[in-house]
Amino acid sequence: MNIQETLKEVITKGIQEIYNVSINTVEFQATRKDFDGDITVVVFPFLKVIKGNPVEIGNKLGAYITEKVTDAKGFNVVKGFLNIILNDGYFLNHFYSIYPLQNFGFEKPNPIEKSVMVEYSSPNTNKPLHLGHIRNNLLGYSVSEIIKASGKKVYKTQIINDRGIHICKSMLAYKKFGQGETPESSHLKGDKLVGNYYVKFDQEYKKEILSLMAKGLSEDQAKKQAPLLLEAQEMLQKWEAGDTTVVTLWKTMNQWVYDGFEQTYKALGVNFDKNYYESNTYLLGKDVVADGLQKGVFFKKDDGSVWIDLTDEGLDEKIVLRSDGTAVYMTQDIGTAIQRIKDYPDVGGLVYTVGNEQDYHFKVLFLILKKLGFEWAGNLYHLSYGMVDLPSGKMKSREGTVVDADDLLLDMTTTAREISEDLGKLEGYTDAEKKTLYKTIGLGALKYHILKVDPKKRILFDPKESIDFNGNTGPFIQYTYARIQSILRKADFEYDSTVVSINLHEKEKLVLKQLALFPETIQLAAENYSPAIIANYTYDLVKEYNSFYQSIPILGCGQLEEKIFRVQLSKKTSEVIKSAFQILGIEVPERM
RNA sequence: GGUGGCAUAGCUCAGCUGGAUAGAGCACCUGCCUUCUAAGCAGGCGGUCCUAGGUUCGAAUCCUAGUGCCAUCACCA
Known part of the structure; x- marks a missing residue:
């Protein structure tokens, strides 16, 4: 039983008595750090x-607790707060209960719990990945790992948006202007090469719009009638019809993109x-809609399109099938x-890592699935x-502002390398080791920078500020981790034994307390789908450790047990x- | 206009189910490398927690209204 439960029992009994x-x-x-004590009971609710008077109640309770609970060695009362001071023995015991654990804080997968499938990344195959995708990937990956550590089996997945008009746009531009260019011939990553044609399409398309407008068409008309767009739409139809030439080009270009991704x-x-x-799944769902139509979950309009009425939930009507019978998103x-x-029949829930611009879409999707009766x-x-925004605003692939x-x-x-070289601490490292290290540090800086922020908050990223x-x-x-490794390398003596008779230093206690919070922090992060909680926890731990490290000697300590x-x-x-x-x-x- | 999200120090962000004097980092200023890695530590400066009401012994946190920024409301994805 942990100390909190023990105290709760004793306090309940004490108040009764x-x-x-x-x-x-x-x-x-x-x-709180500015007060003496380890755990605090808030007296106000008892009133x-x-x-x-809360102070008097606190004093009586404090005395009762110190008498009954062996781990409690003293107390003080400030206003309505009863601060209890625990014995060093309590902290040492707790430490040795976690010290030998291999994966302290991680729960083993619970066979009773259903698995979770986490979707993230889910890119379009017409352009390279950018910083927005990075946030998505880091979040999705980390949340998967957090849920795993909290005791559930996780499947990571993505849906690759490999078809549609946007794909045809880059295909068409490639066909017209590509001159047989390949990743090999151009020495470009495949996704970059394809992305260039997506941009090219947009440029040419805009030119056509302007020239049509010069001929007297309105902007809307010009946008709809530009030959390039018509041709792209035609290409999409051919793709859906299985036209060999189009499908071959599609396969080739998509493969380039996959290799790049x-x-x-x-x-x-x-x-x-x-x-x-998506090319395999875009037709899925039609039968379900037909089914739901029978059950009365959906309704059909005169033109044949199928809708769901969500006005009762405070939302609008939403289309689920076009009048021509084709599927929408x-x-x-x-x-x-x-x-x-x-x-995956063992999966009992799905997590979709998708930007907040699609909040409405998912609200509707979840409601529909609920109305369809899936448990x-x-x-x-x-x-x-x-979103990850730039100082200039939104990132836009077509405009090259990504x-x-x-x-x-x-x-x-590169930055990691420059800093490391300046500091010059890597004597004896091979070039390969250094290269790996620079990647570890550079990537660590980027990932932490993004993950420490609450997912729902937008991030402003200034490329000029490193x-x-x-x-x-x-x-x-x-760095703190590396410093500890250095100490462990130098600790050339047996340190397996259990230490019992030392007085804990205040700094040691602070580190111990923070370590003890790790398991509940993982659970909290999993419940909230928030890597930021893990990041902030780790930072607090490291701060406490560094303070300890710098204020008392470790290897230089004269007393062996300490x-x-x-x-x-x-x-x-x-x-x-x-x-x-x-x-x-x-x-x-x-x-x- | 309807709906949703966000608003905390000059900047970037913490602040768990309401609790003590609202915390970090960056920037700026002071100290600390002949002792375990100074990518560090110790300290200083810096706040009408967007505004106004309300609930409560107690509100940055909960409720209501307003303001600002963002997103969304298509037979688009």
Whole structure:
């Protein structure tokens, strides 16, 4: 039983004995640093059943607790706060209960719990990945790992948007202007090459619009009648009809893009258990809609289009099937969700990592699935995150105002190299080791920078201002890890024994307390789908550790038992740093 | 206009189910490398927690109204 439960029992009993009233909750909080004590009981809520002065009640309770609870050695009362001071033995016991654990804080997959499928990335195959995708990928990957660590099996997936008018646009531009260019001939990454033609299409299309407008058409007319657009639409029809030439080109260009994406994913350190392709799923869902129409979940309008009426839920009517019987995005998403549960019957819930511009779409999707009566429909979550904007505003691929993912990753590595070379601490490292390290640090800086922010908040990214490597940053935490590794390398004595008879230093206690919070932090982060909670926890841990590190000697400590304990404490701290960063998708270096 | 999100130090952000004097980092200023890695530590400066009401012993946190920014409301994705 943990100390909080023990205290709750004792307090309940104490209040019964002293005041002859019963209470059912006790409010605890960690004692603030500027007060003496370890755990605090808030007395105010008791005033509802006990009339009296909170300080007096606090004193009586404090005395009762110190008498009954062996781990409590003293107390003080400030206003209505009863601060309880615990014995060092309590902290040491707790430490040795977690010290030997391999994956402290991680819950083993619970066989009773249903698995979760997390979708993230889900790119279009007509342009390269940019900073917005990076946020998506980092969030999706990390949330997957966090849920896993919280005790559920997780499948990572993406749906690749490999068909549609936008794909035809780059295909058409390539056909017209490509002159047989390939990634090999141009030495371009495949996704970059294809992206160039997407931009090219837009440029040529705009020219056509202008010339049509010069001939007297309105802007709207010109946009609809531009020959390039008509041709792209025609291409889409041919694709849907299975036209060999179009499909061959589509396959070729998509493969280029996949190869390019694969490189970027690898560089980012993300992966997937299962890929879905829109070209396979876009027709799914139609049967379900027909079914739902029979059941009366949907209704048909005179023109044959099928809708759902969500006005009762405060939303609008939403189309689920066009009048010509073709599927819209929603149709597909309904079908894909059902398909996923079919493919993975152990999955009991889905998480969609998609930007907050699609909040409405997912609200509707979830409602529809619920109305269709799927029992898992209550376990759908839209991991909605804020946009990554530039000082100039939104990133737009067609206008070239994007921060390219590959470029950014390279920049981060370069910065890491420059800083490392300046500091010059890598004597004895081979060039290959250094290269790996620069990547670890650069990537760590970027990932931490993005993940430490609450997902729902938008991020303003200024390419001119470099991402920090000092303060509340990834490299700072990695650095602390590396410092501890250095200590462990130098600790050339046995430090396996259990230490019992030492007086804990205040700084040691602070580190211990923070370590103890790791398991509940993982659960909290999983419940909130928030890597930011893990990031902030880790930062707090590292701050406490550094303060300890710098104010008392570890290896230089003359007293053997204390020295052993300090090494053990350091070791455990580094393990937790590593675990926490692992679920953020960030690596830690042995030296830096 | 309807709906949703966000608003905390000059800048970037924490602040768990309401609790003590609202916390970090960056920037600026002071100290600390002949002792375990100074990508660090210790300290200083800096706040009408958007505004106005309300609930409460107690509100940055909950409720209402307003303001600002963003998103969304298509037989688009």
